[in-house]
Amino acid sequence: MLSKIMTASLYGIDGQVITVETDITSGLPSYNVVGLGDAVIKEAGERIKSALANSFLPFPRTKITVNLSPAFSKKEGSHFDLPMAVGILVSSGVLPVIGRDTAFFGELSLDGRVVGVRGTLPLVLCAAKEGIKNVFVPEENAEEASLAEGVDVYPVRNLTQVVRHFRGEERIWIKPERLIDWEEGDEVTEDFADVAGQENAKRAMVISAAGGHGLMMMGSPGAGKTMLAKRLPGILPPLTKEEMLVITKIYSVAGLLGENMPLVTKRPFRSIHHDITKAALLGGGLHPRPGEFSLAHQGVLFMDEMPLFSKNVIESLRRPLEDKEVVIARHSGNARFPGNVILVAAANPCPCGHAGDDSKECTCSGLQIANYERKISDMILDRIDMHVRVNRVRYEDVEKKSEIGTAEMREQVVGARKRQEERYGKDGMMHNAHLPVRLIGEYCKLDEGGKRLMKNAYDKLPLTMRTYHKTILVARTIADIEGAEDIEERHLAEALGYRGGMNGI
Numbered sequence: 001m002l003s004k005i006m007t008a009s010l011y012g013i014d015g016q017v018i019t020v021e022t023d024i025t026s027g028l029p030s031y032n033v034v035g036l037g038d039a040v041i042k043e044a045g046e047r048i049k050s051a052l053a054n055s056f057l058p059f060p061r062t063k064i065t066v067n068l069s070p071a072f073s074k075k076e077g078s079h080f081d082l083p084m085a086v087g088i089l090v091s092s093g094v095l096p097v098i099g100r101d102t103a104f105f106g107e108l109s110l111d112g113r114v115v116g117v118r119g120t121l122p123l124v125l126c127a128a129k130e131g132i133k134n135v136f137v138p139e140e141n142a143e144e145a146s147l148a149e150g151v152d153v154y155p156v157r158n159l160t161q162v163v164r165h166f167r168g169e170e171r172i173w174i175k176p177e178r179l180i181d182w183e184e185g186d187e188v189t190e191d192f193a194d195v196a197g198q199e200n201a202k203r204a205m206v207i208s209a210a211g212g213h214g215l216m217m218m219g220s221p222g223a224g225k226t227m228l229a230k231r232l233p234g235i236l237p238p239l240t241k242e243e244m245l246v247i248t249k250i251y252s253v254a255g256l257l258g259e260n261m262p263l264v265t266k267r268p269f270r271s272i273h274h275d276i277t278k279a280a281l282l283g284g285g286l287h288p289r290p291g292e293f294s295l296a297h298q299g300v301l302f303m304d305e306m307p308l309f310s311k312n313v314i315e316s317l318r319r320p321l322e323d324k325e326v327v328i329a330r331h332s333g334n335a336r337f338p339g340n341v342i343l344v345a346a347a348n349p350c351p352c353g354h355a356g357d358d359s360k361e362c363t364c365s366g367l368q369i370a371n372y373e374r375k376i377s378d379m380i381l382d383r384i385d386m387h388v389r390v391n392r393v394r395y396e397d398v399e400k401k402s403e404i405g406t407a408e409m410r411e412q413v414v415g416a417r418k419r420q421e422e423r424y425g426k427d428g429m430m431h432n433a434h435l436p437v438r439l440i441g442e443y444c445k446l447d448e449g450g451k452r453l454m455k456n457a458y459d460k461l462p463l464t465m466r467t468y469h470k471t472i473l474v475a476r477t478i479a480d481i482e483g484a485e486d487i488e489e490r491h492l493a494e495a496l497g498y499r500g501g502m503n504g505i
């Protein structure tokens with residue numbers, strides 16, 4: 001007989017509901033899957049056969065045809081095992097008919113255990129959206145599944161349990177609805193008040209956070225670059241519930257959620273090392289996983305020692321930074337992973353690390369330093385709006401109480417962001433760093449003094465067309481922090497200060 005069992009397939013961080021149709025007819029024993037399943041799905045038959053045998057359940061020795069509907073969209077993932085196994089059991093009369101308000105997700109191991117899968121949250125969310133009321137998920141994914149509203153989550157350990165449940169022999173208990181504290185992410189654990197001195201760098205961080213501008217910090221080892229970068233997510237506005245859910249979906253598809261982190265409530269900070277591969281950075285793989293870039297969505301992506309990264313890797317960031325998402329081309333259609341990040345980079349001032357450091361002698365030759373600086377200029381010219389020197393804290397400042405901490409800095413950021421939202425709302429909410437060139441004329445008018453200053457800088461520094469625009473955008477953010485309607489000369493002067501550091505970057 002023909003059975004229909006509901007499940008879903010994953011596309012990037014979103015799901016689509018799929019019906020598993022199983023038909024058992026007389027004929028030579030065979031198992032055929034049609035409807036554009038991937039290799040993992042095609043192999044499911046072997047896993048299901050063993051799982052059933054080891055659970056003392058029959059595998060019909062006739063002709064079995066499975067169709068994944070709608071047939072035109074490609075499907076992938078090992079979570080089809082469980083719905084396919086249930087389909088066989090219903091078709092062969094071992095289980096009663098199961099309604100279309102119930103969906104199944106889970107991979108089977110040969111001994112009949114149901115093992116965890118990636119992407120349970122987006123799968124269950126899409127099922128809930130399509131009106132499904134009950135979901136059977138691997139026990140280890142039940143926590144994240146319970147974030148979806150309006151569905152009953154049944155945590156499943158093994159196939160036998162599912163069979164006994166539908167035969168009325170033993171109940172699987174619904175996971176109690178998770179009471180979510182969406183405010184959780186608000187508390188700050190790493191405060192800027194812990195950073196002594198570095199008032200310049202802190203100011204740059206407020207501007208970076210307020211306008212979404214990329215920031216490069218240059219300074220010798222131990223100056224506090226990593227310490228500063230880690231504190232940047234804390235001055236961004238609190239996440240909205242929708243933002244938390246999107247980030248959590250990304251972490252679900254990456255397989256990073258668990259008992260200790262069922263929901264991402266804080267803006268992410270992801271630090272990447274220079275030996276990172278393009279796939280680890282941007283995502284990819286047979287069943288596409290998001291990379292570090294997307295794991296930093298709505299937070300900070302930190303490139304420590306940026307000059308050590310390969311040109312290839314740095315180049316690959318260009319499009320995603322502009323588009324605020326990564327698109328992975330797949331035979332099954334494109335997978336999209338969002339990635340709206342603030343890029344923060346750190347670099348030593350010279351190959352030995354001690355140029356401009358008054359505690360240690362720099363041992364680099366003039367040529368070495370020139371080459372190094374050229375390399376950095378090339379790297380950051382187009383991507384990073386701001387550049388700030390971070391010198392080792394002077395002894396007088398070590399014991400001094402910090403002038404400004406996270407709470408106050410965040411207030412400045414939130415105010416400036418609100419002003420940007422009011423201004424750009426009609427053009428689809430965005431921040432100064434992402435303002436397209438064609439709108440700069442409209443939103444960033446310069447007065448006579450400002451124009452004169454920029455003309456001077458353009459020739460002297462010199463600026464390129466692109467860095468000219470970026471400077472104006474940073475000035476726009478500085479004006480927004482201050483609450484000033486128009487960009488004034490002093491805003492531009494400060495913005496130029498984050499450009500002029502080296503070789504007229």
Ligand SMILES: Nc1ncnc2c1ncn2[C@@H]1O[C@H](COP(=O)(O)OP(=O)(O)O)[C@@H](O)[C@H]1O
Nearest residue numbers: 194195196198220221222223224225226227393
């Ligand atoms: N301005 C500072 N205020 C307080 N502690 C600092 C400061 N700068 C550095 N430190 C201390 O030095 C350590 C190393 O700093 P780090 O951020 O790793 O430097 P960098 O990344 O520039 O090499 C920090 O963990 C912190 O304990």
Ligand SMILES: [Mg+2]
Nearest residue numbers: 225226227304
């Ligand atoms: Mg460091």
Ligand SMILES: [Zn+2]
Nearest residue numbers: 350352362364
């Ligand atoms: Zn040096």
